[in-house]
Amino acid sequence: MRRPVGIKDVAGAAGVSVGTVSNVINRPDSVTEETRRRVLSAIERLGYVRSESARQLRAGRSRILAVLVLDMANPFFVGVASGAERSARAAGLGVMLCNSAESPAEEAAYLTLFSEQRVRGVLVTPADMSGRNLDAFRRHGIPFVFVDRVVPSADGCSVSVDDVNGGALAVRHLLRRGSRDIAYVSGPMHLTQCQNRRDGALRALAEVGLPPAALRHVEAARLDVTAGRDAGARLLGMAPRPTAVFCANDLLALGVLQTLYHAGVRVPEDIALVGYDDIEFAAAAAVPLTSVRQPARRLGGAAADLLIEETGDDAAAHRHRRIVLQPELVVRASTLAGARH
Structure with a gap:
């Protein structure tokens, strides 16, 4: 295996000292134009790439x-x-x-x-x-x-x-459209985002006099589309089914949407659906997804x-x-x- 080209190789090829090569790389204004051209030509010819790890050791960061x-x-x-x-x-x-x-x-x-x-x-x-x-x-x-x-x-x-505010925005919107039986589909609840978005949802319910128990909760194993499909199946098995669903992110919401679609459940006529993040796919879904946008x-x-x-x-x-x-x-x-x- 051929060894890497080093700064000494460049110095030898250019007929200058190692210090001059270093100056060309780090302080080009300190050397003459002719010397700089000769060193840069040697660097290009030999394919020299300076060692970032060595530079970090010298610079300290x-x-x-x-x-x-x-x-x-x-x-x-x-x-x-x-x-x-x-x-x-x-x-x-x-x-x-x-x-x-x-x-x-x-x-x-x-x-x-x-x-x-x-x-x-x-x-x-x-x-x-x-x-x-x-x-x-x-x-x-x-x-x-x-x-x-x-x-x-x-x-x-x-x-x-402000995820608490984000969760409140989502559920206030569902309440304004007349939904009172709302489910929250979250990822793992050890994640602060999932906790805060639920807290915001509960805040919105409290504002209209509804207790925390009015928010049915489905906790998914992950925050992805596959977990959303599984959560959708669990929603379909609820009796009675919720009339609205707020998901902790758009990937979960897209998975829920797929399950509802294949089961013949109409969105939003049968179940309204809100996601979170407003990723590009949200607007491009089969049913364009209402979402809480994060910048x-x-x-x-x-x-x-x-x-x-x-x-x-x-x-x-x-x-x-x-x-x-x-x-x-x-x-x-x-x-x-x-x-x-």
Whole structure:
């Protein structure tokens, strides 16, 4: 196996010192134009690529931000990652994107990898709600920002969406259209998002004098379409069936919609349906889906900006902040009585 081309090889090919090659790469204004051209020609001819790990050791910090999300199959998190990447690129940084798959064990493994790689910082949507994984990671001194979650202390930054308000928006809409028998389909309830969206739904019921028991709850194993199909089958088995369903995300709602469609249940005439996130697929569904929109790209971009500020040249002036964005309801055919689809 051929060994990688090193800086000494470039220096020998260009007839200059190793220090001159280093200056051409890092401080090009400090060398003459003729020397710079000769060194760059040698770099191109030999195919030299500088060692980022070596550069990090000299500089004392990485140019890589890690982004650890719950589910890369969910377009919402794709949007979050896209927003984070845009901010990182604008600051001259790269992004390492990883997927915990909602698993605390996977999350712990990735956090260990990030500490070994000495990444500049981490954007994380936690899977381990006990906080143990991040408590262990904190001792490495690598900054992190919570994304789509409020940081539980004053020791860090977070960017989140007001999910309690989002859940209330969804159920208020269903109540206004006359629904009183409402089911909530959630993912695992150890996830804060699922808890908060249910709390918002209960708040909306309380506003019209309905007790918490009026909200029937179906807890799915995951926040994906397959779990939504299974939840749909459970809804069909209820007696009486609910007249409206609020799902904790759009993927669950799309799965529920598929099950209802194949069972001949009309949406919204028989059952009205609301999702959450407003991913691109929501508007393109067979019955366009009413959904609570989250500003995913803005969420990721704002979180990356906080992390870049905390790890930049003016880090001493950084103050931890909690940014809470507001969701909005986007109404489509899945809740509009008499809508054509």
